[in-house]
Amino acid sequence: MDVFVSRSGGLAGLRLTWHVRVDEQPDADDWFLLIEQIPWNEMPPEPAEPDRFTWDIRCEAPQTDGATHPDGATQAAGATQAAAPAPPAAEVQEATLAERQLTGPWRRLVDRVQETAEPQRAAPGSGRT
Amino acid sequence: MQTIVPPYLLDRIAEAADPRFPLAADAARRALLREPPARVGPLILPDEPDQPSALPDAPSTPDRRISDAQGRETLPGRLVRREGERDTGDEAVDDAYDGLGDTHRLFDRVFGRDSIDGAGMPLEATVHFGRAYDNAFWDGERMVFGDGDGEVFRGFTDSLSVIGHELAHGVTEHTARLRYQGQSGALNEHVSDAFGALVEQYALGQDATAASWLIGEGIFTDEVQGRALRSMLEPGTAYDDDVLGRDPQPAHMRDYIETDQDNGGVHLNSGIPNRAFALAARQIDGFAWESVGRVWYDTLTSGNLDENATFEQFAAETVRQAEHRFGAGSGEAAAIREGWQQVGVPTAE
Ligand SMILES: [Zn+2]
Numbered sequence: 001m002d003v004f005v006s007r008s009g010g011l012a013g014l015r016l017t018w019h020v021r022v023d024e025q026p027d028a029d030d031w032f033l034l035i036e037q038i039p040w041n042e043m044p045p046e047p048a049e050p051d052r053f054t055w056d057i058r059c060e061a062p063q064t065d066g067a068t069h070p071d072g073a074t075q076a077a078g079a080t081q082a083a084a085p086a087p088p089a090a091e092v093q094e095a096t097l098a099e100r101q102l103t104g105p106w107r108r109l110v111d112r113v114q115e116t117a118e119p120q121r122a123a124p125g126s127g128r129t
Numbered sequence: 130m131q132t133i134v135p136p137y138l139l140d141r142i143a144e145a146a147d148p149r150f151p152l153a154a155d156a157a158r159r160a161l162l163r164e165p166p167a168r169v170g171p172l173i174l175p176d177e178p179d180q181p182s183a184l185p186d187a188p189s190t191p192d193r194r195i196s197d198a199q200g201r202e203t204l205p206g207r208l209v210r211r212e213g214e215r216d217t218g219d220e221a222v223d224d225a226y227d228g229l230g231d232t233h234r235l236f237d238r239v240f241g242r243d244s245i246d247g248a249g250m251p252l253e254a255t256v257h258f259g260r261a262y263d264n265a266f267w268d269g270e271r272m273v274f275g276d277g278d279g280e281v282f283r284g285f286t287d288s289l290s291v292i293g294h295e296l297a298h299g300v301t302e303h304t305a306r307l308r309y310q311g312q313s314g315a316l317n318e319h320v321s322d323a324f325g326a327l328v329e330q331y332a333l334g335q336d337a338t339a340a341s342w343l344i345g346e347g348i349f350t351d352e353v354q355g356r357a358l359r360s361m362l363e364p365g366t367a368y369d370d371d372v373l374g375r376d377p378q379p380a381h382m383r384d385y386i387e388t389d390q391d392n393g394g395v396h397l398n399s400g401i402p403n404r405a406f407a408l409a410a411r412q413i414d415g416f417a418w419e420s421v422g423r424v425w426y427d428t429l430t431s432g433n434l435d436e437n438a439t440f441e442q443f444a445a446e447t448v449r450q451a452e453h454r455f456g457a458g459s460g461e462a463a464a465i466r467e468g469w470q471q472v473g474v475p476t477a478e
Contacts, residue, residue, distance in 0.1 A: 006390075010264045011291065011345070012282075012358050013396025014373065048309035048392055050298040050317065051266035100268075121374060 001032070005113045006056040006122070016119040025116065034112065035059055037105040038093075046098035055102055055110065058094040191233035191244065192251040195222050198258040198273075205271060206255045221256040221286045225274060228292030229254060231332045235293070235324070236300065239331065239418050240426045245299035252296065256286060265291055267298035281353055281373065288345045291358075293328030297321040305434045312439045314395035319402040323425055326361055326407075327418045337410040337417045343367065362407040364400025380404050382440070382473030401472050402440060409468030413461055420461050424451045444469040444476045 001022040008015045022031040038059075102110060191212065197219070198206035209222055216223045229252045236242040243249045253271040262275025265285035272295040274285040285291055298321050301307055307317040322344050330340045344367075345358030355368020355376070364378035378400030379385055385401065388394045406425065410417035427450040428434065434446055447465055455461040469476050 008390040009392060009396065011266065011285070011294070011396070012264070012348075013377075013391055013394075015390060047269075048314075049266055049268050050309055050321070051264065051295070052268065053264060054390075054392070121372065123374065123377065 001028075001035070001062075002060045003031075003035070003109070003113055004056075004058040004060070005110055007053050008056070009052065009054045011051040015122045017122045018113045018117040018119055020113050020116050031112070034105065034109055038095075038109060039105070040093045040095055043095050043097055043101055046101060049098065049100070053099045055097045055099060055106075056094070057097065057106065057109065058092060060090045060092050062090045189230075189234045189237035189243075190249075191230055191237075192249065193226055193229050193233075194251050194253045195225050195229075196253070196255045196271075197222065198255050200257055200260050202259045202262075204255055204258075204268065204273065205253065206257070219256075221274065221276065221284050224284075224286040225254045225256050225272075225292065228286065228289050228328075229272075229296065231289060232293045232296045232324075232328045235328045235331045235418065239422065242300070242426075245296065246303045256284075265295055267295050267302075269302065272296060272299075277348075279350070281350060282348055283350055285348065287347045288357075289332060290322075290325035290329045290344045290346065291348065292325075294321040294325035294344065297324035300324070301429065304429045305438075306436050307434070307438060308436045309392055309395060311393040311395075311437075312398070313435075313437045314392045315398035316402060316438060316440065316443050318395045318399035319406070320425065320429060322359060322361055322399060322403050323406050323422075327422050330416070331418050335416075337407075337414050337420075340410075340417065342407045359400065359403070361400075361403040362411070364404055378403075380472065401474065402443065405444070405465075405468040405472045405474065407468075408471055409461075409465045412464035412467060420455075421465065423454060424461065424465060427454060440474045441476075444474045448476045 003018075003020045003022060005018040006015065007017075020031075022028050022035075025031055038057075097106060193210070193212045194208060195210040196204075196206040197209045198204065209219070210217050210226055233244060233252060236244070244252060254274065255271055256274045256276075258273045258275050261278040263278055263282050265272065265274045267273075272292070274292075274295075275282075276284045298317070301317055301320050305320075307313045307320070309317055325344055326340065326342060329335075330337075341357075342362035343357035343360055346356060348358055349355050349368070353368065353373060354370040355373065357367045359376070359378060360367045364380040365376050367376040367378070369375045377386070378397055380400055381404075382401055386394045386397045388397070391397065406421055410421045413420040416422075424447055428443070428446045431446060431450060433449075435442060438446075448462060448469075451459065451462040451465045466476050
């Protein structure tokens with residue numbers, strides 16, 4: 001599980017990003033519990049507040065072998081690599097929040113990410129997907 | 130990719146901070162006050178009865194209310210200075226109070242607009258918002274200023290153009306209501322930069338040639354290789370720093386940045402109209418608030434601008450307003466047309 005946080009906008013228009021590999025954290029279980037509390041689909045769009053930060057929060061969970069290949073199938077597929085299905089896409093949950101929406105579990109997650117990872121400067125405008 | 134001191138974690142990692150960034154000395158605060166005004170503008174007679182004379186030291190009557198968030202992110206915070214009350218000794222409070230006064234004076238004395246709504250509404254600001262908060266913003270009701278992390282950014286009340294920028298967002302919200310997304314959002318940003326720059330020029334009595342055309346001069350600590358957040362005259366040249374990178378603003382339509390970030394790059398693409406404005410002002414010369422300032426204010430309040438206005442539509446309206454105010458064959462109208470042309474925004478004719 002990977003958590004990505006991006007803070008864009010602001011008067012200066014500078015962008016910062018943070019990235020945490022949850023599986024490498026000593027308290028990974030706490031992270032999973034916190035992420036489970038995130039209300040991903042309950043953020044209505046907010047009217048923009050000029051110069052206020054915008055937050056993008058994304059969690060990516062690569063699907064585990066156990067979940068994608070039934071027992072025994074993995075070994076069987078090993079012999080016929082070409083016929084095996086392509087690796088499954090990561091499960092992604094993502095939300096964009098106005099800063100004033102950054103409350104409750106969202107705020108706790110962002111605080112935790114900022115305590116854990118150093119921010120990286122990202123080129124403004126480079127976030128097009 | 131390089132790292133900077135995380136804004137929210139200053140105290141925890143202060144010891145480990147990059148040696149390049151010792152906590153900024155508290156000296157040399159408000160850059161604007163370092164030098165006396167270059168010259169005081171002459172009394173310029175109004176050309177319309179509803180626009181009083183543009184004498185920079187003429188008083189206006191704002192109703193200012195400064196609150197202190199005391200390091201929290203809760204608004205409005207505690208009210209600490211009302212109109213007419215003396216200096217508090219808290220630099221952020223007093224700088225905000227003075228900056229709002231300077232901004233009110235420009236809008237009132239030059240454009241005949243009493244406060245954000247034109248009807249004397251109180252000017253409300255909150256300072257000391259958040260912990261090491263690297264930003265200032267307009268929340269629809271008030272201007273909010275962070276103290277900065279002290280490593281890259283000083284306090285955001287240190288720059289008069291930033292205070293003017295935030296207040297101008299309120300004026301735009303009460304007039305043209307330019308939607309804060311894409312080109313109309315970049316125009317919203319541009320209008321705030323333009324009036325932010327004019328507030329500074331008016332307070333200093335600077336003409337268009339003497340003006341720096343910088344937004345947020347004095348916002349960076351001495352450790353940052355940069356003059357300001359933005360340059361209206363030369364977008365893309367305000368800073369070039371190991372940590373912050375290079376000022377990414379485009380100066381011409383051919384370099385317009387398409388992005389999903391920052392409401393569609395509103396703080397990036399504003400460089401294009403910013404340069405058109407500064408070029409026109411310098412071409413006309415004299416006090417910019419008397420020439421392009423009046424035209425831009427007319428444009429904002431014309432009622433002709435769509436909330437989703439594009440650069441081209443906005444430019445066409447400035448030309449129309451310049452012709453109306455100064456005459457179709459005027460040097461002002463020609464300079465404004467030429468300014469837009471130089472940044473690759475076509476205007477009709
Ligand atoms: Zn702005």
